[in-house]
Amino acid sequence: MPARGPAAITLAVGLAVAAAGTAGLLLTRHAVPAQRPAAAGLGALPAPTGPIAAPPQPPGPRPVARPVALTIPVIGVRTPLVSLGLDAAGALQVPPTPSVAGWYDGGPRPGAIGPAVIVGHIDSYQGPGVFFRLSQLRPGDRVYVRRADGTLAVFRVTSVRMYPKDRFPTQAVYGPTPDAELRLITCGGAFDPVTRSYLSNVIVDATQER
Secondary structure, three states, X not given: OOOEEEEEEEOOOOOOOOOOOOOOOOOOEEEEEEEXXXXXXXXXXXXXXXXXXXXXXXOOOOOOOOEEEEEEHHHOEEEEEEEEOEOOOOOEOOOOOOOOEEEEOOOOOEXXXXXXXXXXXXXXXXXXXXXXXXXXXOOOOEEEEEEOOOOEEEEEXXXXXXXXXXXXXXXXXXOOOOOEEEEEEEEEEEEEOOOOEEEEEEEEXXXXXX
């Protein structure tokens, strides 16, 4: 997948209590890498005067299929994955309900080189969300992503960290990596009844097992 250049994006999964007593997913704006623009000056290239034979392409790995389900046995997570894009305001869409997680389809697919990002609610007024126990993960725990072609990508947790939302580590989450990695993100820390949101993000990093 092409690299992404600076762009505004919203990402912070958490609880927002509405006047009617409902709850949802709060977002905090962060910059993430957007698609690199096409090379400048292509219009100045001379037009071909005859047929062009494409050079033979070296064999490469098959494209990674899209993710469809996430399982984290140690914390009891078993959920389908919905695709999340950006809304008209440039914010990351959120899972439609607290019971499912979502994969950011503007980034790498789980198992492809780079950081694949999966987000989920921590809770709602109805009770715990899909990532309620995310902060309980520990290095060495396994995470499984089922893909549309039936293949399974297995990841091992390397770190579990919490950051204040105003110090979200954008580059560490979205920046390029040499291997296939996974970022699992939800809200955490203290809940502010004034803003009706959690003050921090829980970020779990995991690397694909070879």
